[in-house]
Amino acid sequence: MVSTPSGPHGADSEVGRLATVMLHRPGNELKRLTPRNNDRLLFDGIPWVSRAQDEHDAFAETLRERGVEVLYLTELLTETLESELARNHAITSALSGLHLGDTMRRYLAQALRELSPTELTDVLTAGIRNDEVRGGHGLVTSLLDPHDFLIDPLPNLLFTRDSSVWVRDRVAVTSLAMPARKRETQLTELIYTEHPRFAGTRKIHGWHNEHVEGGDVLLLAPGVIAVGVGERTTPAGVERLARQVFHADLAHTVLAVPIAQERATMHLDTVCTMVDVDKVVMYPNVADTLRAVTVTLADPGSDESDLTLSVSDSEPFLVAAAKAMQIDTLHQIDTGLDPVTAEREQWDDGNNTLALAPRVAVAYERNDETNDRLEDAGIEVVRIAGSELGSGRGGPRCMSCPIVREPLRVD
Numbered sequence: 001m002v003s004t005p006s007g008p009h010g011a012d013s014e015v016g017r018l019a020t021v022m023l024h025r026p027g028n029e030l031k032r033l034t035p036r037n038n039d040r041l042l043f044d045g046i047p048w049v050s051r052a053q054d055e056h057d058a059f060a061e062t063l064r065e066r067g068v069e070v071l072y073l074t075e076l077l078t079e080t081l082e083s084e085l086a087r088n089h090a091i092t093s094a095l096s097g098l099h100l101g102d103t104m105r106r107y108l109a110q111a112l113r114e115l116s117p118t119e120l121t122d123v124l125t126a127g128i129r130n131d132e133v134r135g136g137h138g139l140v141t142s143l144l145d146p147h148d149f150l151i152d153p154l155p156n157l158l159f160t161r162d163s164s165v166w167v168r169d170r171v172a173v174t175s176l177a178m179p180a181r182k183r184e185t186q187l188t189e190l191i192y193t194e195h196p197r198f199a200g201t202r203k204i205h206g207w208h209n210e211h212v213e214g215g216d217v218l219l220l221a222p223g224v225i226a227v228g229v230g231e232r233t234t235p236a237g238v239e240r241l242a243r244q245v246f247h248a249d250l251a252h253t254v255l256a257v258p259i260a261q262e263r264a265t266m267h268l269d270t271v272c273t274m275v276d277v278d279k280v281v282m283y284p285n286v287a288d289t290l291r292a293v294t295v296t297l298a299d300p301g302s303d304e305s306d307l308t309l310s311v312s313d314s315e316p317f318l319v320a321a322a323k324a325m326q327i328d329t330l331h332q333i334d335t336g337l338d339p340v341t342a343e344r345e346q347w348d349d350g351n352n353t354l355a356l357a358p359r360v361a362v363a364y365e366r367n368d369e370t371n372d373r374l375e376d377a378g379i380e381v382v383r384i385a386g387s388e389l390g391s392g393r394g395g396p397r398c399m400s401c402p403i404v405r406e407p408l409r410v411d
């Protein structure tokens with residue numbers, strides 16, 4: 001049954017009650033990971049797939065028990081692919097890679113057209129290896145290794161946070177920086193464009209624009225967005241996003257937050273997430289050095305490219321954020337961890353929490369110390385297992401794309 005909306009979609013904070021979320025249950029794409037390709041495909045190990053699925057099912061069930069509607073990316077995609085237009089679009093974009101050659105491209109285009117929507121979803125997510133095709137043989141197939149992919153698998157689909165992000169009632173289809181992830185946004189764009197549930201949804205950004213990844217985007221408060229700038233989101237990406245959100249009146253302030261261009265801190269949400277309207281949990285080893293540049297609208301101009309931005313000098317992140325949010329203090333929950341424990345738990349996504357409501361956050365159970373400190377600070381920590389899920393280097397926030405969050409109540 002095609003999923004239908006239960007109300008308007010959108011989110012304007014990190015902590016408003018989570019009503020609807022999009023997840024991706026790990027599937028056959030994880031079975032493609034080998035010691036030869038896991039680095040390129042951005043996994044730090046080879047996950048035990050059935051255990052990863054069990055962990056993910058428990059995560060989804062935890063969300064449902066708390067009243068969250070869980071949508072699965074692959075179910076939305078399969079429903080989208082019922083339309084011939086969407087199917088053709090999906091096939092053309094999946095075959096646009098320059099490594100294919102026309103002989104194989106023609107063969108695959110025909111072969112994929114004959115698949116059912118469910119089978120096509122499997123190919124689009126798990127990819128196809130050279131030794132799995134029955135036809136289209138020729139120069140390309142003979143020169144590639146039998147185990148080379150003609151269509152790459154997408155193991156990082158698990159991290160639905162990164163390939164789209166809702167800002168108020170619009171969805172930003174992002175532009176992913178790493179080659180292994182680029183194709184993910186072909187799928188999110190297709191879903192938001194063609195799935196009946198999202199008919200009429202207005203979009204911003206897009207995969208063809210400068211790099212912005214959803215893990216870097218934090219909706220600190222209605223109208224205030226922090227954007228990490230580092231390994232994934234570029235300075236030009238944050239400028240583009242700022243122009244769009246100002247032009248569409250989705251925000252009044254964007255904070256550009258430089259983060260180290262390293263795998264451990266690939267997104268802003270690997271070092272800092274919100275757990276209350278005025279509280280963040282932050283990796284202690286960056287807390288003293290995290291800074292932000294405040295971007296506001298100086299002149300609306302006549303269109304997005306013509307508007308003038310005002311850009312401040314950099315300030316400590318918490319100071320700049322509190323000012324923009326018009327609150328006295330944005331509190332950093334002091335985990336008081338020694339640098340080594342802090343580093344270990346940050347690597348295992350201890351700071352990557354998913355808020356279900358103010359003061360209620362989902363976290364990986366393995367990060368004992370961070371979780372205990374959060375509880376000491378009055379946060380209800382909903383612990384989930386993630387021993388296998390975590391091998392892709394992402395936590396509960398990375399694995400979730402909020403589609404509806406209730407607006408914050410003004411008390």
Ligand SMILES: NC(=O)NCCC[C@H](N)C(=O)O
Binds near residue numbers: 156162395398
């Ligand atoms: N927001 C996030 O931090 N997402 C985690 C993404 C992990 C994935 N293996 C990646 O390297 O892109």
